[in-house]
Amino acid sequence: MSKNRPVIELNNKAEDASSKIEVIKELIFGEQIKEYDSEFEKLKKEILSKKKALNELIEEVRTELTKSIDNVSTDLNIRITEVEQNLEGKIDELQSDTVNKETLGQLLIDLGEKIAKE
Template identity: 30%
Template sequence: MAKTPEQNNEAAPNQQVDTRIAAVRDLIFGENIQRYDSEFADVYEKIETLKNQSNHSLAEAVTNLENKLSDLESLVDHKFQDLNDDLDKKLADLDDEKADRRKLGKALEKIAQMLQE
């Protein structure tokens, strides 16, 4: 629906009143609004700085944790290898002890035969 010239005329005085109100508002509150805008800009800048610092700290923490996990994995692998080597050595010693038992058994058999003679 198109506006009639009467509606356009009503809008023009409203705009003039709005413009006047804005001018009075700027005169009364202009300095305060500029100060608030400046303070908000400072707050937003500080928030952005803290956000960047937090992201940087988080990235460093993640890197640090990854390094520590890698070190822990290395240590566990090393300990596992040491335990595996110890187990292999103990098994070899056990086999040797079993061999010694066999020798001992044979020696006892010989002694028993000698006693029977």
């Protein structure tokens, strides 16, 4: 090899230049880039694993919340029904205990007539 001959002969083709640059980059940084790629791949797998675990946890919590809401709704409906029945019973009781105004009026008239006769 002569001292005047360049190590890399550059043609006018951009493709050759870029491929030669890639070769130089690979020689200089190749091992580090591979290590970084390996680390990024590990991180990517770990993130995906954690994402999957979080999605499973979210689904589990969603299921539990739905079940709890259904239970509360059922309990509330039962209590509302009990209160309605209790209220209806009290209303019936009050209606049977109270005297009709016409009946009360007639009783007072009868009482007044009895007092007047005596």
